[in-house]
Amino acid sequence: MRRDVFQGIADPTRREILNMIAHKSLNVNSVAANFEVSRTAIYKHIKILTECGLVVVRQQGRERYCEARLKKLSKVSDWVERYRSLWEAKFDSLEAYLGKLEAKKKKYGKKKS
Amino acid sequence: MRRDVFQGIADPTRREILNMIAHKSLNVNSVAANFEVSRTAIYKHIKILTECGLVVVRQQGRERYCEARLKKLSKVSDWVERYRSLWEAKFDSLEAYLGKLEAKKKKYGKKKS
DNA sequence: TATTTATGTAACCTTATGGTTGCAAATATA
DNA sequence: TATATTTGCAACCATAAGGTTACATAAATA
Known part of the structure; x- marks a missing residue:
């Protein structure tokens, strides 16, 4: 399975694992000890983070x-920072309003994500 | 189903949808027209993004x-920016090395993510 | 050497994901 | 009014996610 970083951080347990080892490496059991779920479950999360x-x-x-x-x-x-100017300029609503009005005239040109 | 923003952006199609409507709102069909998959599939992605x-x-x-x-x-x-100083300071390797050495002496104290 | 510790992994389960086709309902248009 | 357009959603499918228990193996220790 090909994995990307967005998928990696999608799960809250995995984000917590990352936070746990951000400053200091830990062995598998030490990581697992901080969670309610089984060591195997944590092992799988670590595997995904590795992938x-x-x-x-x-x-x-x-x-x-x-x-x-x-x-x-x-x-x-x-990826996120590409949109910062948009959300900080309070364009969230304005552009939507304008876009709504123009939606009938213009067509969206496809871009790569 | 309770959803969070990390899950929302986990899927590449959903990230592309966001990019598509970032500057201009689009109706459901217009969004779907830019993808290979069915309108229903896109509709479901939009639903998740809404949730x-x-x-x-x-x-x-x-x-x-x-x-x-x-x-x-x-x-x-x-969330991401909390770790910038760590990865920019090239701590990625250094801290790991130090952490590895100290892992046997210290115990990780649980923090909330 | 016998035992404990740390880990990998198989087998299994339940639910979520991401997709499909088909159909009904609401709105716009010929 | 009859038809076309836009949408929501049910029903279904295959696979991925996230979890479990059980067991095998390698390394450290009594």
Whole structure:
């Protein structure tokens, strides 16, 4: 399964895991100890985080340390920040109103996301 | 189903829809016309976007105009930006290294995400 | 060596996702 | 009024998500 960072942070448990290991790497059991759900469930979340590049796991003895790769979050930041000027300029309502009026005349030209 | 904005932007089609209506509101059919999948599929995506507050739909005659509520994206921005200093300071590797060494001595204290 | 600890993973379950076709209802138009 | 357009939604399908228990294996320890 091909995963991307947006999917990676979609789940609240995964966001909490990231927060947990943001400052200090932790082995799988230590991460799991902070949740109600089973170790296996957490293991799966870590696997997903690994698949989308947000976490790297390194073996040390019998333990596996989960290390955050926060730089990947810049993908999310880049996407979101493209719209900041729009929401900060209170265009949220204005443009909608204008767009509504013009919707009948113009056609949307497809762009890549 | 309770939805949040992280789930809303998790799907690439939904991100494209948001981009499409970011500057100008569009009715459901106009949005759907820009995709390969069925109108119903797009309708469902719009519904999800509505449920998490990223889109508001307003009726005008027989048409429903989809209006972006981009301000909701600040929730995502706020979350991501908490980690910027970490990834920009190239702590991604350093802290992990240090954390790894200290992992045996200290215990992680749970925080809310 | 025997046992404990940390982890990976298979097998299974329930619900959510993302898609489809088909149809009904409301509004606009010929 | 008869027809076309726009939309909502039911019913269905396949697969992904998120969870569980049980078991196997590798490494550390008594």
